[in-house]
Amino acid sequence: MLKMVDFYNEQQKAYQEAKRKNQKLEVEDFIESNPTKISWTRALRKDAAKSITHKFDSDRFRIAAYRPFAKQLLYFDKPFIESIGLSSMLFPNTQLSNVVISVTGEGNLGFSLLLTDAIPDLCFTKTGNGGSQCFPLYYYEEREKRSKGLFDEDGNSEYIRRDTISDFILERVKAMYGKNVSKEDIFYYVYGFLHNPEYKTLFANDLRKMLPRLPLVEDVRDFWKFSKAGRTLAELHINYEAVPAYEGVKVMGADSGFYTVEKMRFPKKDQKDTIVYNSKITISNIPAKAYNYLVNGKSAIEWIMERYATTTHKESGITNDPNDWATEVGNPRYILDLLLSVINVSVQTVEIVNNLPKVDFDSKKSEIKDVL
Numbered sequence: 001m002l003k004m005v006d007f008y009n010e011q012q013k014a015y016q017e018a019k020r021k022n023q024k025l026e027v028e029d030f031i032e033s034n035p036t037k038i039s040w041t042r043a044l045r046k047d048a049a050k051s052i053t054h055k056f057d058s059d060r061f062r063i064a065a066y067r068p069f070a071k072q073l074l075y076f077d078k079p080f081i082e083s084i085g086l087s088s089m090l091f092p093n094t095q096l097s098n099v100v101i102s103v104t105g106e107g108n109l110g111f112s113l114l115l116t117d118a119i120p121d122l123c124f125t126k127t128g129n130g131g132s133q134c135f136p137l138y139y140y141e142e143r144e145k146r147s148k149g150l151f152d153e154d155g156n157s158e159y160i161r162r163d164t165i166s167d168f169i170l171e172r173v174k175a176m177y178g179k180n181v182s183k184e185d186i187f188y189y190v191y192g193f194l195h196n197p198e199y200k201t202l203f204a205n206d207l208r209k210m211l212p213r214l215p216l217v218e219d220v221r222d223f224w225k226f227s228k229a230g231r232t233l234a235e236l237h238i239n240y241e242a243v244p245a246y247e248g249v250k251v252m253g254a255d256s257g258f259y260t261v262e263k264m265r266f267p268k269k270d271q272k273d274t275i276v277y278n279s280k281i282t283i284s285n286i287p288a289k290a291y292n293y294l295v296n297g298k299s300a301i302e303w304i305m306e307r308y309a310t311t312t313h314k315e316s317g318i319t320n321d322p323n324d325w326a327t328e329v330g331n332p333r334y335i336l337d338l339l340l341s342v343i344n345v346s347v348q349t350v351e352i353v354n355n356l357p358k359v360d361f362d363s364k365k366s367e368i369k370d371v372l
Contacts, residue, residue, distance in 0.1 A: 001075050006018075008044060008048070008207050009175050011038075015048055025146065027049040035315040036316055039316070041079065041082045042082065044080065054080075060077045061073050061074070062076040062091070064121060067301055068124070068125065068295040069300055069338070072325075076119065088181055089139045089140055090134075092163070093159075098137060098140075099238065100116060100134040101114075101135045101136075102134045103135070106179060111204065111212070112295060113227070116237070119236045122282040135164065137165075139161075139162050140160065141159065143159060145161055163183050165187055169186065170183055173185075188227045188228075188230030188231040189227040190230065191230035192226035192227060192229040193230070194235065195229070195349075197356075198359060198361060199361065210358050215359070217357070222229045225357045229352050229356055232352055236345050237345070237354075240345045242341070243341040243342075243344050243345050245337075245343070246340070248271065249286055251281065252281065252283075253277075253280040253282060258280045258281070261277065261278055261309065261322060262309065264277055265308065273288065274286065275305065290346040292345035293350050300345065301343060304335075308322040
């Protein structure tokens with residue numbers, strides 16, 4: 001980022017000097033599009049045309065959910081992001097928390113979703129065209145500028161938290177299930193219900209074309225089962241790094257102290273009960289049902305294997321070494337522990353999903369009358 005900011009400022013200055021000699025010179029015709037030095041956004045091109053200088057700010061770095069169960073540092077500065085969307089309203093600073101449900105939207109791999117408490121990448125749950133769509137528990141509005149009050153909390157006084165679950169749907173749900181229902185209960189009902197296998201199968205074609213519509217179940221007990229399942233799944237999917245290893249999985253070679261990863265692999269294409277972690281460490285006795293937990297057509301375990309591999313981006317020449325992340329968080333075993341945790345997260349997710357209440361869906365979507 002330091003190099004990119006410096007190169008941008010050089011280009012911006014050079015363009016302004018060249019334009020003084022040729023007023024008709026367009027910024028797109030002048031700037032150097034060298035992918036090893038910069039990735040131009042529309043905003044950056046406009047800023048260069050307006051003679052705007054940028055400065056590197058180390059406080060701009062944020063933890064982001066780049067892919068399922070794979071975090072990366074994000075330089076969260078609007079000019080350097082092609083489309084920041086509503087992210088600044090969902091995660092305005094590091095002191096204000098939020099959770100979002102990311103869904104795949106239209107696509108050919110089937111509907112899938114994942115909840116996160118970090119800024120999600122556009123392709124967090126859907127790679128390729130279109131990207132993911134996210135539904136937050138809250139959003140934040142910036143207050144009008146005023147003098148700070150004596151009892152204002154630092155970091156929070158600038159923003160007002162708004163609920164995304166409307167008062168209208170809250171009253172409607174309370175009328176059906178009782179006065180103790182909260183907006184959070186409804187949010188986690190949504191997360192639990194969207195994992196329903198029958199729902200995803202029956203409405204598979206619709207979910208490829210449009211956003212999901214959710215029925216309100218008739219039995220109050222089923223509402224609470226979905227809501228509680230949604231909360232449990234959310235805790236698993238947010239705190240996945242803290243989940244202990246699945247009991248029964250065997251790790252050979254961990255006492256070697258060599259945890260560096262280049263690329264994890266299966267011994268054979270169809271032998272998924274074992275993962276060769278590196279030249280010293282092998283993980284075996286992985287339960288088959290762990291691979292039944294899929295996000296965007298790929299098991300959570302295989303997302304770990306794919307994302308935590310050393311790769312070099314062809315155009316930019318930037319090498320992404322996941323071992324650097326282990327160094328940054330101060331845990332040389334981070335990637336190994338993460339893989340072991342996600343195996344357990346996968347098994348628990350499958351078990352929770354398999355125990356969701358059965359819903360008697362009508363054969364046609366148009367017959368579902370109560371929807372969220």
